[in-house]
Amino acid sequence: MSLLEELVRTLPDAERRPSQFHDGPALWIDGHEFLHFHGDDLVEIRLTRRLIATLDEPRAASRARTSHWVIVAAAERELVLDLAARALEANRALSRRALAPETK
Numbered sequence: 001m002s003l004l005e006e007l008v009r010t011l012p013d014a015e016r017r018p019s020q021f022h023d024g025p026a027l028w029i030d031g032h033e034f035l036h037f038h039g040d041d042l043v044e045i046r047l048t049r050r051l052i053a054t055l056d057e058p059r060a061a062s063r064a065r066t067s068h069w070v071i072v073a074a075a076e077r078e079l080v081l082d083l084a085a086r087a088l089e090a091n092r093a094l095s096r097r098a099l100a101p102e103t104k
Contacts, residue, residue, distance in 0.1 A: 003074055011088055032091040035084050043072050045083045048090045
């Protein structure tokens with residue numbers, strides 16, 4: 001089973017759609033793209049800066065200090081699956097906060 005197929009199987013709430021950044025497939029939740037591939041070798045995952053700040057994982061390289069995205073080798077399959085599940089929840093939470101009514 002390909003990594004993308006496994007991600008779709010293990011993250012049933014994720015929607016598979018074309019990436020807004022690259023040619024190729026991506027995973028989306030609530031209108032947020034949270035995972036896409038760079039060829040066959042790299043996976044880019046939108047964890048959010050808050051989650052990245054708590055991440056102690058040298059195999060997940062942050063793109064830049066202010067980026068929401070990390071890059072992981074596709075060969076690190078278990079790490080990709082774990083981070084993708086975390087990214088799904090983090091991006092779903094962003095949507096919930098955006099939709100929550102303002103309180104005064």
